[in-house]
Amino acid sequence: MSKNIPCYIFLFFVVYSFVSYHLGRLISDSLSDPTSTPSLPLRPAGSGICSAAGIYTDWGKEWEYMDRIGLTANTLKASMHHNYTRVYPKYFAPIRHKPLKFLEFGIFKGDSVKMWEWYFPNAELHFVDITDSIVEYRGDPRRTHYHIFSQTDVEKLVRLGLDAGPFDIIIDDAGHMSSDMVQTFTNLFPYLRPGGIYVLEDIHATYQREYGGIGNQTHPGKPGPGSVIQLLKDLIDDVQLLGSTSIGLYANPWNVTSDTLSRLTYYARRIESIQYYPGLSFILTRERTLGT
Numbered sequence: 001m002s003k004n005i006p007c008y009i010f011l012f013f014v015v016y017s018f019v020s021y022h023l024g025r026l027i028s029d030s031l032s033d034p035t036s037t038p039s040l041p042l043r044p045a046g047s048g049i050c051s052a053a054g055i056y057t058d059w060g061k062e063w064e065y066m067d068r069i070g071l072t073a074n075t076l077k078a079s080m081h082h083n084y085t086r087v088y089p090k091y092f093a094p095i096r097h098k099p100l101k102f103l104e105f106g107i108f109k110g111d112s113v114k115m116w117e118w119y120f121p122n123a124e125l126h127f128v129d130i131t132d133s134i135v136e137y138r139g140d141p142r143r144t145h146y147h148i149f150s151q152t153d154v155e156k157l158v159r160l161g162l163d164a165g166p167f168d169i170i171i172d173d174a175g176h177m178s179s180d181m182v183q184t185f186t187n188l189f190p191y192l193r194p195g196g197i198y199v200l201e202d203i204h205a206t207y208q209r210e211y212g213g214i215g216n217q218t219h220p221g222k223p224g225p226g227s228v229i230q231l232l233k234d235l236i237d238d239v240q241l242l243g244s245t246s247i248g249l250y251a252n253p254w255n256v257t258s259d260t261l262s263r264l265t266y267y268a269r270r271i272e273s274i275q276y277y278p279g280l281s282f283i284l285t286r287e288r289t290l291g292t
Contacts, residue, residue: 062089062093063085063086063089065089066085066088066089066115066119067079067085067086069114069115069118069119070085070115072114073111073112073114073115073118074111075111075112075114075115076111076112077112077115077173077201078115082201082202082279084201084279084280087277087280091197091282091284092119092120092169095168096119096120096121097121097122098122098123098168099122099123099124100120100122100123100124100168100169101123101124101126101164101165101166101167101168101169101193102116102120102123102124102125102126102167102168102169102171103126103127103128103160103164103165103167103169103170103171103188104116104125104126104127104128104170104171104172104173105127105128105129105151105171105172105173105174105184106127106128106129106171106172106173106174106175106201107127107128107129107132107135107146108129108134108135109134109135109136109137110135110136110137110138110139111137112173113125113127113137113139113144114137117139117140117143117144123143124143124145125139125143125144125145126144126145126147126160126164126167127139127144127145127146127147128146128147128148128149128151128160128174129146129148129174130148130149130150130151130174130175131148132146132148145164147160147164151174151175151177151180151181151183151184152180152183154183154187157183157184157187157188158187160188160191161187161188161190161191162191165188165191165192166191166192166193166196167188167191167192167193167196168192168193168195168196168197169196169197169198169199170188170189170191170192170196170197170198170199171199171201172184172185172198172199172200172201173201173202176201176202176203176205176206177206178206178226178227178228178229179226179227181200181203181206181228181231182226182227182228182231185198185200185228185231189267189270189283192285193285194270194285194286194287194288194289195285195286195287196285197282197283197284197285198282198283198285199280199281199282199283200228200232200280200281200283201279201280202279203228203229203232203279203280203281204278204279206227206228206229207222207229232274232276232281235267235271235274235283236274238265238267238268238271239267239268239271239272239273239274241268253290254290256290261290261291264290264291268290269286269289269290269291270285270286270289270290271283271284271285271286272284272285272286
């Protein structure tokens with residue numbers, strides 16, 4: 001038996017080397033081109049992003065792909081951190097190859113810029129941050145544009161909407177201050193195209209005192225008036241009170257009197273649905289504004 005030990009050791013290293021080599025090749029191939037993606041069945045096409053077919057549900061492979069490029073780009077949106085890459089494909093998978101106009105607040109080092117460039121290969125991409133002093137990735141100059149100013153500057157927010165909008169997707173992932181998120185939404189929502197999506201990221205942070213809340217991680221306090229959470233609660237009223245005023249109390253938003261339409265808020269006319277996930281809120285707009 002002892003005479004066969006060297007043979008066993010040699011055989012072990014042969015098998016180990018073979019498995020290691022091919023496993024390494026497999027991993028390398030999967031990461032060498034992070035933008036490669038399987039072909040996926042798309043939703044029936046609509047005139048806007050949020051067509052009547054609803055949320056994209058066949059998203060397993062798309063989630064794996066988005067998370068892979070998110071991890072490669074080292075963005076906090078990926079599964080090692082917030083895991084927002086598991087949610088985004090539900091909304092973005094059907095339209096990611098379209099010539100969209102995309103806007104995100106928050107550049108930081110540019111990690112998410114990489115991910116969005118890979119994920120939306122045909123989109124015109126715009127990013128906003130208060131400074132570019134720590135930016136490491138500048139983006140593709142042919143279709144990626146950086147705008148350096150503060151979210152608190154209303155004049156520049158509106159100018160951005162006028163000059164670069166309207167947008168198909170707007171994501172707020174900047175400083176997470178509740179007041180800044182409310183101001184940005186108020187001023188840029190009008191520059192969201194019909195059928196477009198407005199995303200608020202990291203809204204869980206607004207429960208903390210340093211982001212405009214009244215609590216901390218041990219004892220989070222519910223945000224009060226003027227907070228982005230309160231804004232979202234008010235928008236729920238806009239969406240739901242519409243049904244309560246419809247003829248026969250039916251939930252059909254198109255089954256309302258002209259008098260009711262005249263009393264609807266701007267948001268009630270435009271917003272089709274609001275959806276929540278831990279840290280995220282998606283505001284989906286109608287492809288046709290009520291009353292038009």
